Amino acid sequence: MSHEPRPRTVVSCTLLVIALVAGATACGSDGNPLASRPYDATDRISFNVPRGDAGKADPDKPLEIRAEESGERITDVTALDAAGRHVTGELDADGRRWHSTEPLAAGAHYTVRVSTEDEDGAPGRRVLTFDTGSPTAKKRLTVTFGPGTGTYGVGRPVTAELSRPIKDPAQRAVVERALKVDARPSVQGGWHWVDDKTLHYRPKDYWPAHATVRVRSDLDGIKVGDRLWGGKSKGVTLTIGDRVIAVTDASAHSLTLYRNGEEVKEIPVTTGKPGFETRNGVKVVLGKEYFVRMRGTSIGIAEGSSESYDLPVYYATRVTWSGEYVHAAPWSVGSQGSANVSHGCVGMSTENAEWFFDNVREGDVVQVVNSDGDTMETFGNGFGDWNLDWKEWREGSALTAGKQKIQEDTSRLRPTAV
Structure with missing residues (x-):
């Protein structure tokens, strides 16, 4: 008994083989932009911090990350210390260099995660940990918050008394970024420099009734100025009563x-x-x-x-x-x-x-x-x-004075203008 050929089946098999070959290519990890796992970018990315037993990083110097390979570019950087504090930074327009724009903390342990991309668009990754040394400076800046932990009315501002006067605008910005106010429910609020040693924080409107307001300083170990470093300060928690x-x-x-x-x-x-x-x-x-x-x-x-x-x-x-x-x-x-x-x-x-x-x-x-x-x-x-109306209040902030753009605490990566 003779059988007629079944060309449709042969064609289907041929298409299946092509699909499998394409699938194998798509699932490959060797420099392909569709790689399911990022490649190890260890040899393609350099840091300006000591490695292994070479010692501890100098907190006086900014953190700098560079793409060393031709065609390699940095796409994202996340730098965190053990307390969960982000390090803000800027990425050059060509993606070849990232550097921190705020001081590192002294005596801290950092984890840095860098995402990259090669010339074919394949993603890479490198993770680095390092420790910073202790500051040589003896001067410490501490903060005393007011009022003390307790229950208050909706109009009570938070006060921050510094142990030393801060006059330089750039140093004031460092201090202000480190003074954290977390309200639940959340509100729009800001710090206002009353004088060289005193800041007040208030919401745009009164505190919400029955809110919880937690205040702390993240200045510990942060360089504020020449031979001046932040020290440990005690936080406070305010409970807001009826309006x-x-x-x-x-x-x-x-x-x-x-x-x-x-x-x-x-x-x-x-x-x-x-x-x-x-x-x-x-x-x-x-x-x-x-x-x-x-x-x-x-x-x-x-x-x-x-x-x-x-x-x-x-x-x-x-x-x-x-x-x-x-x-x-x-x-x-x-x-x-x-x-x-x-x-x-x-x-x-x-x-x-x-x-x-x-x-x-x-x-x-x-x-x-x-x-x-x-x-x-x-x-x-x-x-x-x-x-003071809200506009006048915000003009007393080191972060917004002169109509500068408010800098977000969560910002980590800011490409510079071309």
Whole structure:
């Protein structure tokens, strides 16, 4: 019995062989851009750090990575220390060289992962670990954060007091990048240099009610300047309470307290009379004192003058260091709600002052509107931070001053312009 040939089957087999050959080529790893595993780029990439037992890297010098082979280019670099801190850097336009743009930490262990690409587009990889030596400098820069760990109102800024003054803009940028504020829920916020040794951090708006704010310094082991290195500093954790805002309308002679957006209580008050007008603007509760002895001499009133006073005051909630309070003023009850007769404080009945005292905490907001007084000082007399708009606040940052682009903490690779 004869059989007719089956050309369609032969063609199918031929196609299958071609497909298998193509598949074998696609799965190869020898310099092919479709390689499933990156090749070892050890001999194609060089570092400027000691290898093996050669010693430890000098933290004073930037980390530099170069592509040595013709046609080889660097595509990505990730440099991390054991604490999880990234090293920011720049990649040259041709992809042949990457260098760090911020100081390495002293006494740290680093892991560097470099991704490459050869002239055929095949991916390569090299991983290097190294240790940095200890700084020879004796000067250390440490940070003291405020307030201490605890619960505060939505208006309390975070403060950072440096152990040494920092004037140089580049050094300020190093310091500012290392001061970390992590809020949950997250908020937009930033540092503002009050002076050479003091920074304040606040959100664009008040802290969210019931947020958790963790503050720390990553300066330890980081070179700040010539013979100046960051030291260890203790972090703090703030818990934010209810959103409490007390608004005093000086022209209406009333204080209204809002909690989480709802009006809780309206209180008749008296504020500063002509010549002693209460400061306008946003202030923050600094503390509470059950008893304070108030004297006119403390605000510049001469003893024996017609304006002189020396009074025992109860339930005093402080809002400025110079002596402005919300407090009990039983002697002016007849004017409360109708006239302004105080020397700058917000006065109310003893009963109302006790209620206010019991319902606010450090960090709560006290805002005065419609007074003829000056606006609350931004710094130096309490926390007038919120009287700067967000644009003005960001101009006090070493990272954004002069309308520079905000540098992201997570940035690791920045190609330079061609």
